[in-house]
Amino acid sequence: MSELIVNNVSMIFDTPDGGQVEALRNVNFSLKQGELLSVLGPSGCGKSTLLNIIAGFLAPTEGTVSNGTTELHGPGPDRGMVFQQGALFEWLTVAENIGFGLTMKGAPKNEIKQTVDHLLETVGLQDFGQKAIYELSGGMQQRVALARCLANDPDIILMDEPLGALDALTREKMQSLVLKLWKETGKTIVLITHSVEEALFLGERLFVMAPRPGRVKQEYLLPFAEAGLTQDPREIKASSDFIGKREEILSMIWEMEEEIMGRGEAVGA
Amino acid sequence: MSMMQTFKERVGLSETGLAKRKTVTFGDSSSVTDGRFWSTLSVITMAVVWYLGSAMGLVNPIFWPSPEAVWQQFISISGEGYRNFSLWEHVWASLYRILVGFGLGCLIGIPLGFAMGLSKVIRGWFDPIVEFFRPIPPLAFIPLVIIWSGIGERSKILLLFFAALWIMVIAARAGVSSVKLTKIHAAYSLGASKRQILLHVILPNSLPEIFTGMRVAMGVCWGTVVAAELVAAESGVGFMIMVASKFLSTDIVVLGVIIVGLIGYGIDILMRKIEARLIPWKGKA
Numbered sequence: 001m002s003e004l005i006v007n008n009v010s011m012i013f014d015t016p017d018g019g020q021v022e023a024l025r026n027v028n029f030s031l032k033q034g035e036l037l038s039v040l041g042p043s044g045c046g047k048s049t050l051l052n053i054i055a056g057f058l059a060p061t062e063g064t065v066s067n068g069t070t071e072l073h074g075p076g077p078d079r080g081m082v083f084q085q086g087a088l089f090e091w092l093t094v095a096e097n098i099g100f101g102l103t104m105k106g107a108p109k110n111e112i113k114q115t116v117d118h119l120l121e122t123v124g125l126q127d128f129g130q131k132a133i134y135e136l137s138g139g140m141q142q143r144v145a146l147a148r149c150l151a152n153d154p155d156i157i158l159m160d161e162p163l164g165a166l167d168a169l170t171r172e173k174m175q176s177l178v179l180k181l182w183k184e185t186g187k188t189i190v191l192i193t194h195s196v197e198e199a200l201f202l203g204e205r206l207f208v209m210a211p212r213p214g215r216v217k218q219e220y221l222l223p224f225a226e227a228g229l230t231q232d233p234r235e236i237k238a239s240s241d242f243i244g245k246r247e248e249i250l251s252m253i254w255e256m257e258e259e260i261m262g263r264g265e266a267v268g269a
Numbered sequence: 270m271s272m273m274q275t276f277k278e279r280v281g282l283s284e285t286g287l288a289k290r291k292t293v294t295f296g297d298s299s300s301v302t303d304g305r306f307w308s309t310l311s312v313i314t315m316a317v318v319w320y321l322g323s324a325m326g327l328v329n330p331i332f333w334p335s336p337e338a339v340w341q342q343f344i345s346i347s348g349e350g351y352r353n354f355s356l357w358e359h360v361w362a363s364l365y366r367i368l369v370g371f372g373l374g375c376l377i378g379i380p381l382g383f384a385m386g387l388s389k390v391i392r393g394w395f396d397p398i399v400e401f402f403r404p405i406p407p408l409a410f411i412p413l414v415i416i417w418s419g420i421g422e423r424s425k426i427l428l429l430f431f432a433a434l435w436i437m438v439i440a441a442r443a444g445v446s447s448v449k450l451t452k453i454h455a456a457y458s459l460g461a462s463k464r465q466i467l468l469h470v471i472l473p474n475s476l477p478e479i480f481t482g483m484r485v486a487m488g489v490c491w492g493t494v495v496a497a498e499l500v501a502a503e504s505g506v507g508f509m510i511m512v513a514s515k516f517l518s519t520d521i522v523v524l525g526v527i528i529v530g531l532i533g534y535g536i537d538i539l540m541r542k543i544e545a546r547l548i549p550w551k552g553k554a
Contacts, residue, residue, distance in 0.1 A: 055454070055458060056457075057454055057457075075454065075457040075458050076457075076458070076460065077458065077459060077460030079458060080458055080459070081454060081455055081458040083451045083454070083455060084451075086449050086451055086452070087449070087451040087452055087454070087455040088455075089452065089469075089470065089473070089474075090550035090553075091473040091474070091476070091548075091550060100456075100459050100461075100469075101459035101460050101461075104456075104459060104460055104461045104462070104465050104469070105460055132549065132550060133550065134550050134553035148455075148459070149458075149459075152459055152460060154458075158458075
């Protein structure tokens with residue numbers, strides 16, 4: 001039911017100067033319930049396009065996205081989103097933000113309150129329910145974004161660089177929170193990131209994407225996310241296995257970047 | 270130097286904490302505080318200059334009356350009234366026209382602005398109309414409006430409606446376009462319907478722009494109503510000023526001008542207070 005099957009997805013769009021960009025070519029993969037996939041790649045590799053197609057904000061020129069039983073068209077509450085920042089509703093309190101999805105569904109008040117209280121505790125914001133969004137730090141705001149997404153109990157969680165705007169220390173703490181939530185809820189997660197370290201640490205599976213045309217260049221199966229649930233993240237990130245993978249991927253991405261530069265073309269988003 | 274220090278401290282200008290140690294203040298907007306002391310001083314200075322100027326007979330009272338004369342007029346008009354109406358009735362006449370005209374302008378302008386922000390067809394259809402009427406000063410319509418509906422209430426309300434309408438249309442349209450796409454996407458992913466997104470995301474998100482528009486529209490309406498009353502009216506502060514000028518009663522003219530200024534200032538303060546209550550997140554996101 002809560003599988004994710006991306007079947008032969010391609011995306012070609014026209015540029016204003018009359019040309020065409022092949023943002024994605026024949027992307028194929030499937031995720032089982034509870035899998036955590038991180039997607040990495042240089043700018044213009046189509047990773048955001050891919051996420052937007054899965055979320056239903058973009059329709060692919062070819063191919064389909066399905067949850068194993070039905071094809072998915074358009075956005076829906078079965079696929080929750082966590083954005084980088086600025087997606088919270090400033091006119092609502094923290095609690096109202098978290099309860100937004102349930103309120104829209106018309107859930108009973110006491111059920112909303114119960115869920116919200118539980119989630120506030122889960123993300124460590126027990127005393128912040130009545131605060132305004134602008135009173136919270138960037139890290140806390142992302143905790144709210146995670147909680148708001150979880151409140152709807154989606155089958156799949158799509159994260160678009162959710163920790164990208166945070167400082168390094170907060171970011172590490174939040175990575176552990178993401179792992180904790182993943183374990184506790186058993187959700188299927190797709191996470192887009194710019195950070196090689198983050199992609200390695202959080203992804204059970206990791207796609208390195210390449211640009212022009214956007215495609216999955218390399219796939220890794222990684223032990224670090226599972227290990228991160230019990231071991232010290234710093235130790236994992238300092239292990240030789242982790243560092244070896246990190247350098248391998250970094251040089252792969254560097255090569256791609258240089259290739260793009262060498263072709264002397266502007267890098268599109 | 271030390272005397273300056275104590276003087277500053279005495280009048281509440283002393284800076285505290287870290288601000289005291291700042292070496293760069295020119296260009297640092299946080300070092301430009303509200304300067305309430307200087308505002309008070311400025312008001313007192315104007316009053317003193319006015320008082321002394323007329324007490325020493327530097328200005329002919331026909332050109333500029335003494336503060337006592339204006340005060341006298343204030344007392345007598347607020348007691349006996351002026352031209353069949355009490356002072357408060359004149360003030361209320363002007364305010365009433367604004368409230369109705371401005372209210373109608375909001376009532377039509379905000380939904381129209383929303384529709385223009387949300388639909389290509391409506392935007393395209395109304396864009397030339399809005400852009401054509403927007404730069405025309407509302408006062409240019411006075412002759413037309415008088416031909417249509419005389420010098421009664423209707424003509425003034427129509428004029429103010431016109432003055433507020435375009436400002437509110439543009440403010441509401443700007444409010445809609447200010448919505449970040451991620452917020453819309455987030456709402457869809459949380460299961461909101463189009464109607465819910467309009468009511469729970471687009472509408473609250475555009476409140477800051479709408480409120481800014483309302484403040485601008487209020488200011489323009491206040492200016493327009495007084496000017497319209499100067500041209501043709503039977504009551505109102507502008508009417509009072511116009512009639513008084515015909516009799517060279519400069520003291521009443523100045524009284525009227527002061528009332529216009531104070532009420533305009535009061536309206537803006539009120540709007541800002543409401544804004545701070547209603548939109549506490551403005552400028553903080």
